[in-house]
Amino acid sequence: MPFDKETAAKAGEKSSRKGKPNKTTDSLRKRVENILDDNWERLSDDIESLTPKERVDTIVKLLEYALPKLNRTEFKGSTSVEDYLKLTPKERMMKLKELKENINE
Incomplete structure (x- = not known):
């Protein structure tokens, strides 16, 4: 049975499309x-x-x-924790700013 305007409307009412409560x-x-x-x-x-x-x-x-x-987030960085510990406080702040910018994108 092909869809016409009436049957399509009825099917749409029963649909579980995204956004339909x-x-x-x-x-x-x-x-x-x-x-x-x-x-x-x-x-x-x-x-x-x-x-x-x-x-x-x-x-x-x-x-x-x-x-x-x-939601859980996964860190996909190339820097390990040990590498972060070797950074100076200023370098850490710069890296954190960079990561925040990436998250906001």
Whole structure:
């Protein structure tokens, strides 16, 4: 069956193209937000009742949902750590500026 304007439009509605929001994920995210909003006081009290170590662990786990994870970056330089240690402080600063410029490009 060839595509015409009508069938192409229907296929596009069902598409999972880049930039098109996932309805299931969006719905689930909203439900979780509602649960958290409705139970915020209780959750806050529960976290306060934990030991300091448990509290920090819980907060760190929750941060994963609030903040995006940073991508790991790989250093692809020709200079080894030993070579950096041989540089003068001024040379190190120049090398750092060079690396920052490369990252910003």
